[in-house]
Amino acid sequence: MKKQSEDSNEKKTEVTGNPQIPVNRREFLKTAGRFLALSVLGAGLLKFVKLKSPVTVWQIDPRKCIHCGRCATECVLNPSAVRCVHAYEACGYCKLCGGYYRPNASQLNTAAESQLCPTGAIKRTFIEDPYFKYQIDEDLCNGCGKCVKGCASFGNGSLYLQVRHHICVGCNECRIATRCPAQAISLVTTDQAYWKES
Amino acid sequence: MIFLNSEQVLRKTELLLRKFFGNESALQAVASILRKYSFFLILLSVTAADAQSRFPRPEFQSGYESPETNFGIIRSVVYYYIDVAVLLAALCAAAYFVLKKRSRKGIFALTVLSLAYFGFYKKGCVCSIGAIQNVTASAFSGYAIPLTSALFFLLPLLFSLFFGRVYCSSVCPLGAVQELVILKPKRLPRRLSAVLGFIPHIYLGLAVLFAATGAGFIICRFDPFVGIFRLGAPLGMIIFGTSLLVIGTVVARPYCRFLCPYGVLLGLTSLVSKWTVRISPGACINCRLCENACPVDAIQLPSTEPVREQRSRSVGRLKVFLILFPLWIAAGSFTGWLLSDLVSARHPQVKLLRGIEANENSGSSAQSLEREGLRINDEVIAILNSQAASAQKKTKTGMILLGAYLGTVTGIYLIRQSIRKKRIEYSADPSSCISCGRCYKYCPKNKPPRVSPKQQLSQEERLALGSQQRQVI
Known part of the structure; x- marks a missing residue:
C-alpha cells in the first residue's frame, strides 16, 4: 500500500512538477524518516524525561x-x-x-x-x-x-x-x-x- | 528516647571525668575505654546526637564569636547554560564549516577549540556520549535528568538530522583528541571493519541495559580519554586511552568507528539527514583523486563496473537473508537469555549481596565496611534480596531484548549487503562519514586554494596524474 502511494507520488511530480528535479523515492523516504526521528525524539523527551531540575x-x-x-x-x-x-x-x-x-x-x-x-x-x-x-x-x-x-x-x-x-x-x-x-x-x-x- | 538518655549519661560521665582528672592524657586513656563501650550507643543515637551535642557549645567570656561554617561555593546555574550555549554555537559553526564554507582549516580550528573547552576545561563531563545513559536512566527509573544532560543528548542528534555527523567532525572532545593524532591513516579490510563495526551496537545495548537497570554508567567508567583530559586516571584507563591514540595514528578514529555508542545513533539519524557532505561542490567528474582521501573509509565508489554475478543468484541470496532474519533475532534473544546471569552478576546490588553472603559463610573481613555502612541486619538483607532479585529479573528481560536488537542489526546488515545500489559518482556514506572535510581539498572542482606557484605546479601535476589514471581505465 505504502509503496504504491509513493510511486504514484513520484509519477505525479514527474508529470506536473519540474522534470529536472523530481521527488525521487529515496528523497521522500529520507524526509519521512527525518520527521519520524524528530517526532520520536520530541515525544520521548516529553513523555519519559523528567526534567525536574536544571542542574x-x-x-x-x-x-x-x-x-x-x-x-x-x-x-x-x-x-x-x-x-x-x-x-x-x-x-x-x-x-x-x-x-x-x-x-x-x-x-x-x-x-x-x-x-x-x-x-x-x-x-x-x-x-x-x-x-x-x-x-x-x-x-x-x-x-x-x-x-x-x-x-x-x-x-x-x-x-x-x-x-x-x-x-x-x-x-x-x-x-x-x-x-x-x-x-x-x-x-x-x-x-x-x-x-x-x- | 532511651538513646537520648544514654547520650546524656555519657555526657555527664565525661564531664565528671573531666573534673576528676586534671591530667588530660589520663582522661584520654579512660575516654578510649569509654569509647569502646559507648560505640554502640553512639551508633544507635546518631539522630539524637544531631539534636543534642555531647559537649555543649561553651559560653565564651572573651566575647569570642564562632566563624560561619564554610558551606563552599556552588557553581551558578548560569555556567551550565553556558556549556549548552557553547555546544550550540560549536554545532552551528561545525555545520557552517562543513557544508557551507567547505573549509578543512575551519573544521580543524574548531576541533582544537572544542578539545580545549569540552575536553581540558570541562574535563570531559558533560558529554553527549555519556548522556545516553542519563536519558535511559530517567526513562526507566526515578532518576531526574539535569536539563544540560538532556540537551547534550538531543542537540547533536537534531543537528545530524539536518547536517549529518557534524558533531563528530569537530565538537566531540573524544573525536577531537583522536582527530589530532591521525598521521597516516590506512585502509582497513572491508570485512574486518564490518565485524569491528558491530561492537558499538553491543556497547550501546549494554550501556542502555546497565543504565536502565541501575547498574551504573559503563560508558563513563570505560571512557578512554577522560583520563587524558583530567591529566590523571587509574593505570588501566591510561593504557587503554594511550593505546587507542597510538592505534589512531594509522587507523583513524578507532573509538569513533569501533566503540562509540553515540555514533550508532548519529549514524542512524544522519542516514535521513537533509544535507550531508558532498565531496564535490558540483557534479562529480569521477577523477578518482578523492578515492584514498577518507581516513574512515566512508567514500563509496561509483558502481560503474558491469555486474558479473547472475541476477537470479543475488535474488536467491537476498531471499535466504530475508528468511534468516527472524532466525537471527531468535538466536540473539536466546544468547541474551543464556548470558543474562553473567551480566546481572555485575549489578552492584547483586554483587553487594553476594559479598555479604560470602562474608557470612566464611567469616572473612571482606565487605566489612559495607556491613558497617549499611548497618546490616536481617531487615536490610531482606530489602537487598528483593532489590537483587528484581535487578536480576530486569537484566534477564533486558538481555533478551538486547539479543533481539543485535540479531536485527545483523539481519539488516546482511540484507543491505545484498541489495545493489546504483551510484554514478564518488560519494560519502552519510552514516559513517564523520564530516572531517579532508576530501574537499582532493576534489579539483572545489574552490582552488590560494597557493604559491611551487605548490600550484604540484597541484597541476596531480591533476595530470588523475587524467592519466583515467586514460588507463
Missing part, C-alpha cells in the same frame, strides 16, 4: 557517612574533591579534641606526631581556658575523614565530609558514589546542596 550536584549525606576513608582514594581527582567541613555551631571547642589528637598521643601539643590529621590541615588556636578553636585548611585537607571519625566517636560530630563543588568536576557517574560502603553519596539539585543542619 544536579553530588553530595555526601553526613548522617549516612561512616568516614571509611574511600573518598580520599576513590575520587578521580587527586587530591579528592571531598574535603572536611567544620560546622562551628556544633563544635564543643574541647581542649582534648578527638578530631585533632591521635588516640595514643603522648603529649597534647601541636607536634605532628600528636596530630591525627596526616597532612596537618587542622589549625588549633587558643581562645580562652580551656577552649580551643579548630580550623580546617581546605587546601591541605585530602578528605581522608580520620578527624571526622575521631570527632564522631568522641565529640559532637561537628566535623563532616562533603563534596566541594568548586573542585568537583561533576562526573556523570561519581566514582566515590559507586564505591561508598554506606551509599551516602547521591545527586541532589543545587538548591538542596550542602545539608546545613549537621
Whole structure:
C-alpha cells in the first residue's frame, strides 16, 4: 500500500512538477524518516524525561557517612574533591579534641606526631581556658575523614565530609558514589546542596 | 528516647571525668575505654546526637564569636547554560564549516577549540556520549535528568538530522583528541571493519541495559580519554586511552568507528539527514583523486563496473537473508537469555549481596565496611534480596531484548549487503562519514586554494596524474 502511494507520488511530480528535479523515492523516504526521528525524539523527551531540575550536584549525606576513608582514594581527582567541613555551631571547642589528637598521643601539643590529621590541615588556636578553636585548611585537607571519625566517636560530630563543588568536576557517574560502603553519596539539585543542619 | 538518655549519661560521665582528672592524657586513656563501650550507643543515637551535642557549645567570656561554617561555593546555574550555549554555537559553526564554507582549516580550528573547552576545561563531563545513559536512566527509573544532560543528548542528534555527523567532525572532545593524532591513516579490510563495526551496537545495548537497570554508567567508567583530559586516571584507563591514540595514528578514529555508542545513533539519524557532505561542490567528474582521501573509509565508489554475478543468484541470496532474519533475532534473544546471569552478576546490588553472603559463610573481613555502612541486619538483607532479585529479573528481560536488537542489526546488515545500489559518482556514506572535510581539498572542482606557484605546479601535476589514471581505465 505504502509503496504504491509513493510511486504514484513520484509519477505525479514527474508529470506536473519540474522534470529536472523530481521527488525521487529515496528523497521522500529520507524526509519521512527525518520527521519520524524528530517526532520520536520530541515525544520521548516529553513523555519519559523528567526534567525536574536544571542542574544536579553530588553530595555526601553526613548522617549516612561512616568516614571509611574511600573518598580520599576513590575520587578521580587527586587530591579528592571531598574535603572536611567544620560546622562551628556544633563544635564543643574541647581542649582534648578527638578530631585533632591521635588516640595514643603522648603529649597534647601541636607536634605532628600528636596530630591525627596526616597532612596537618587542622589549625588549633587558643581562645580562652580551656577552649580551643579548630580550623580546617581546605587546601591541605585530602578528605581522608580520620578527624571526622575521631570527632564522631568522641565529640559532637561537628566535623563532616562533603563534596566541594568548586573542585568537583561533576562526573556523570561519581566514582566515590559507586564505591561508598554506606551509599551516602547521591545527586541532589543545587538548591538542596550542602545539608546545613549537621 | 532511651538513646537520648544514654547520650546524656555519657555526657555527664565525661564531664565528671573531666573534673576528676586534671591530667588530660589520663582522661584520654579512660575516654578510649569509654569509647569502646559507648560505640554502640553512639551508633544507635546518631539522630539524637544531631539534636543534642555531647559537649555543649561553651559560653565564651572573651566575647569570642564562632566563624560561619564554610558551606563552599556552588557553581551558578548560569555556567551550565553556558556549556549548552557553547555546544550550540560549536554545532552551528561545525555545520557552517562543513557544508557551507567547505573549509578543512575551519573544521580543524574548531576541533582544537572544542578539545580545549569540552575536553581540558570541562574535563570531559558533560558529554553527549555519556548522556545516553542519563536519558535511559530517567526513562526507566526515578532518576531526574539535569536539563544540560538532556540537551547534550538531543542537540547533536537534531543537528545530524539536518547536517549529518557534524558533531563528530569537530565538537566531540573524544573525536577531537583522536582527530589530532591521525598521521597516516590506512585502509582497513572491508570485512574486518564490518565485524569491528558491530561492537558499538553491543556497547550501546549494554550501556542502555546497565543504565536502565541501575547498574551504573559503563560508558563513563570505560571512557578512554577522560583520563587524558583530567591529566590523571587509574593505570588501566591510561593504557587503554594511550593505546587507542597510538592505534589512531594509522587507523583513524578507532573509538569513533569501533566503540562509540553515540555514533550508532548519529549514524542512524544522519542516514535521513537533509544535507550531508558532498565531496564535490558540483557534479562529480569521477577523477578518482578523492578515492584514498577518507581516513574512515566512508567514500563509496561509483558502481560503474558491469555486474558479473547472475541476477537470479543475488535474488536467491537476498531471499535466504530475508528468511534468516527472524532466525537471527531468535538466536540473539536466546544468547541474551543464556548470558543474562553473567551480566546481572555485575549489578552492584547483586554483587553487594553476594559479598555479604560470602562474608557470612566464611567469616572473612571482606565487605566489612559495607556491613558497617549499611548497618546490616536481617531487615536490610531482606530489602537487598528483593532489590537483587528484581535487578536480576530486569537484566534477564533486558538481555533478551538486547539479543533481539543485535540479531536485527545483523539481519539488516546482511540484507543491505545484498541489495545493489546504483551510484554514478564518488560519494560519502552519510552514516559513517564523520564530516572531517579532508576530501574537499582532493576534489579539483572545489574552490582552488590560494597557493604559491611551487605548490600550484604540484597541484597541476596531480591533476595530470588523475587524467592519466583515467586514460588507463
